[in-house]
Amino acid sequence: MSGIKPLGKHAEKRLSAARIRAISDPGFYGDGHGLYLKVDPSGAKRWIHRIVIQGKRRDIGLGPASLVTLSEAREMALENRKSARAGNDPIAAKRLSKAILSFKETAQQxxxxxxxxxxNEKHGQQWLNTMETYVFPFFGSKQVSSVDSADVMAALTPIWNSHPETARRVKQRxxxxxxxxxxxxxxxxxxxxAIT
Structure with a gap:
């Protein structure tokens, strides 16, 4: 069967790792629940998830088959479906997550x-210097959305008893x-x- 969408009942998990390796004809090969392996004329294989988001059909690229396994593609497709069913837009969420800055970049803003x-200028420089010294080495490169209380504690613990006033200011910043x-x-x- 060539790479076209099959008619009739939508079976799920139609693809297997062995079948994916064997497919060479260009086209779309469905696995179920809107997950497709797309084979380009060049032979490149990538995952596409076709899904209805807020009433519109959208295609979400999940990555090349050489990097994303079948089980990973199924897992991503399931998360997309759950998100869309809850009224969210997984494409917008993905864009937003790419737009989120690191803690250091956010602190600079x-x-x-x-x-x-x-x-005065010295006060402003002091604000940034304390972050450079006590915070950025611990979680400056982490996305600001993923910083948690353990990260904050890791930065504050070394100065909590030796420099309590500095620790209080750093926590506030x-x-x-x-x-x-x-x-x-x-x-x-x-x-x-959460840290007192």
Missing amino acids: VHDLNKPTWR IGTVLKYAMAKGWRNDNPAD
Whole structure:
């Protein structure tokens, strides 16, 4: 059978790893629930998930078959279906997750936004220096959406007893960055609030 959408009952899990390796004719090969292996004329194989999102049919690329296994593609398709069924848009969520900055980049934005309010230039530089010294080495490169209370604790623990006032200020500055991330829609909570 060539790579066309089969008619009749939609069977699920029609593909297997062996079949995927054997397919060479260009076309779409369905696995079920909108998951397709697309074979290009060049022979390249990639996963496509066809799904209805908020009333519109959309195709979501899940990656090349050489990097994404059949079971991983099925898992991603299931997550997309659950998300769409809940009224969400998995494509928009994917775009948003790519747009989310690292904690360090977000802190830099917060610093730049607050520049006009610093008492003086030294105060503003001190704000950034404490982040460079005590925070960025621990989770500066992490997406701001994935920073958790364990990350905040890891940064504060080394200075909590030796420099309590610095620790209090650093915690407050971390909280300010996380509140900004909440305002941007990048996260729903502020894990710095959980630390007393």
